[in-house]
Amino acid sequence: MNNEDFRHDAAVYTDEDEFLAMAVPFVADGVRLGEPVLVTTTPNNITLLRDALGEDADGFDHAETAYFGRRPPERATEFFRYWQRKNRSGTGRNVRVLAEPLWAGRTESDVRAWRRMESGLNVVLSGTNVWMICPYDTRVVSEEGIAHALKTHPADVRGTRSIPSPDYVDPHEYAHACDSVPLPQRPAAAVVLSLRGDLNALRRFIVSRAIDLGLDEERAAMLTVAVGETLAFLRDDGHVALWPCDGAVVCELSGASAADLDPYAGFRPPEVRAPTEFGDGLWITRQICESVDVRVGQGVTVFRLRMAGPRTAELVRW
Template sequence: MASPRVQVGGEPNGFVHQASVYGSDEEFLAMALPFVEDGLGLGEPVLATTTSANIRLLSDALGARAPLVNYIESIHFGPRPPERVAAFNRYWRQHVSTDSGRHVRILAEPIWTGRSEREVTAWKYMDSSVNAIFSATNVWMICPYDTRAVDPDIVDAARRTHPELVMRDAVVASAAYTDPALFHPDGDSGDLPPPRGRPATLHFDVDQLPAVRDEVSSYAGRHGVPHARAVDFVFAVNEVATNAIEHGAGHGTLRLWTEQDELLCEVTDQVTDTAGWRRLHHFAGYLPGHPIESRGRGLWLARQLCDLVEIRSDNGRTTVRMHLTMRP
């Protein structure tokens, strides 16, 4: 059976992002095997990143053709969404073909078990952001969701983060799909929760950037953050604060506080004239920008150095909140 495909917007050979909900080994293979076999038959590169059990199932079913597939357990892609996005981007760049009729196929099953509520929220955002991040590629990605291991709210979110759903022998458009620029997990407002307690606050402009770095470094030291991680965090905050000066209001506000085992730093800038202001989407910075586009590269560096970066931007106000786990 050929892998099911219907086109929902865009070019037939453009980015395709589908979700597949399954509840048994047989249902997993009914989706994954045709997808992989069709790709191999067309000479397309295929990456299968899923659980070790599913890799064995798929490899056994493929038989002699199994070595033609690239396999990696999802857990080895790292615990943070930017690491997963970077891995997919590297695979696409390594295998992209000048033949516009070919896809780069990725079977991409994330690991949801054992994640905190905050981590689950970050991964839902990533699932949605992929639609914007890879929109200009020829990646065809199917994301499996195992109902034996995944909570129902995560499955519900998948219907909002994937334009198409693989349903047995057909593919249908997801009626619940939400544009990534408008997506918020659980359908909430997307506002960042207020800090717990009273944060340390510093107002800054370009002349106060050294004071920003000193304040973050001192605050991290007082809270026992290992030196190497503190240095990375200072670098990330400096990049974001510099962005606020160069691309935002020219000045900003820094807030620092701790919650449980995390150090949090928030940089906010507010422009008074929104005529030429551009909203910064929450998925900005997942991929490195062009070397001369410092705002995109600064956010990318922050995402690489922090455990989580959250972005909210509206009505001339942009807030970037950075999280760092304080434990070694």
Template sequence: MRTGAGAGRSGYVHEAVCYDSDEHLLAVVVPFLLGGVAAGEPTLVSFGERNAALVAAALPPGCPVTFLTGGDVYARPAGAIRAYRTLLADHMVTGAAQIRIVGELGREQLGDSWDWWARYESAINYAYDEYPLWSMCAYDTRATPAAVLADVRRTHPTTAGPRERHTANAEYTGPETFLLENRPEAADPLQRHAPAADVADVAPDAARRIVRAVGEGRVGPAKLDDLTLAVSEIVANAHRYGRPPVRVRVWAADGRVVVTVDDAGPGPKDPFAGLLAAPSERSAGFGLWITHQVCDHVSLQRTPDGFALRMTVGG
């Protein structure tokens, strides 16, 4: 039997914690964790080093809360979804009636790459709904940009507060709508300059050669291999599912390569394309899913002129 906000419910309970002090964070998170322990539910924390230490110090000695390690789980949204789905499935196999997780994104995810992390926060309302999960996502209002906090309210059905308050977010927007909206896209600094390559009507194999020629020596061989694979998949998708012309532009600097692919089509119809595994290698979303696995940032834009996708590797 599920407890707390999950009692009498099925599927995913997804809450935000928007806190303005350490005391505020602990007032929400500690009762949440202790409630899970008391109910015999798997109870986990996925915080950065500072907040993990803060929470650990506030729990009773020996409290059986699991602190997840390995911050690279949040390296990419699609990878995070894949990892958490595996974790949740493993707990269900052992008979868990409910799993509790409190987590946070790093400061770096709240900056220029927030657009795809906003998509992550929206997509998991669907991606985790087959599991009896109750999670809280913590955001420090002292350091989180206002635009990010606005998206937090749109991607979390409720906000958790002290004294076990749970307030519905009137701004909440379902993922089927949110994910098809245009996310505000921060221009990459490299795009302030003319691209090193700008070609139209290019085939996938030619696009690979162009990206490799521009990126050689700019990023490591593994990252360049990943990027050329991603570009090949996206150019193939643009020819197969989009509308001509298909245009590829490449920018590069030491340690970083940016590629955009655009066409005159409407873009993928599936709101979860790229974030959830495609059903097969022949499906329309497979190339986009591969791209989300290997690139360090992926941005999607729908414009009156068509669809554009930007891929970045490197810092």
């Protein structure tokens, strides 16, 4: 491969030999060509790969996948920033990434968010010269998970052979399918406030209510930052509501859409010198919050921001 656009392949494997048959030539060729190579996978796979590469074992960057972007927006950002740091335009060389997602222990909504991110990388990293292969281990990934991998990656790599996936789905269509899943009903006990009126009063309301629901002052203040960035996508005729949920605080913002919103807005970090179509403010929101769900329909946009409490944040960090 030698082009200036993003290439995104899945690599379904059944055992260690199949993993190495794909990973060794991918990494070794990159090292030989002087291309930056990042590997983020399981500790066992990193050890296998380093042992197999011999003298080339120190020629690539690596990180355990559990610590490389714990949440989908963080992971997409880390990939983009790695490309920014390592890319040398005009050299004709690629930036190679071998990135194995971590699926164990995730809730149904977490899995859906990660699959959505996998599809979204085809949009977020478009225009880069990243060549990414995402391994999927059939010993730990369900048949349904493998099927989704072939929907979110344009091709499947077996060894050194790339096979176009007939099941590949356009990323925006895939996002629409994910976002068609209804959000849980807002609790009747949730405290609701109109978005009309003084913005400072809204901030005070959010801080006060978030602290009452278990956030410390710092996290409550960060939630107001996330809310402030999100309000740019709504008109002032909606509402804000807060309620507790499993050790976290959920903040819902709902109202008439102020602008068309790309389903992958907020997954690429802002450009310093020029705004992008990827929703710079929403990127900040996604970095602050544990999760951000967006639903759009009939002229109304709903944002659900989930802010982990101190104890929950500590547990998910480790």
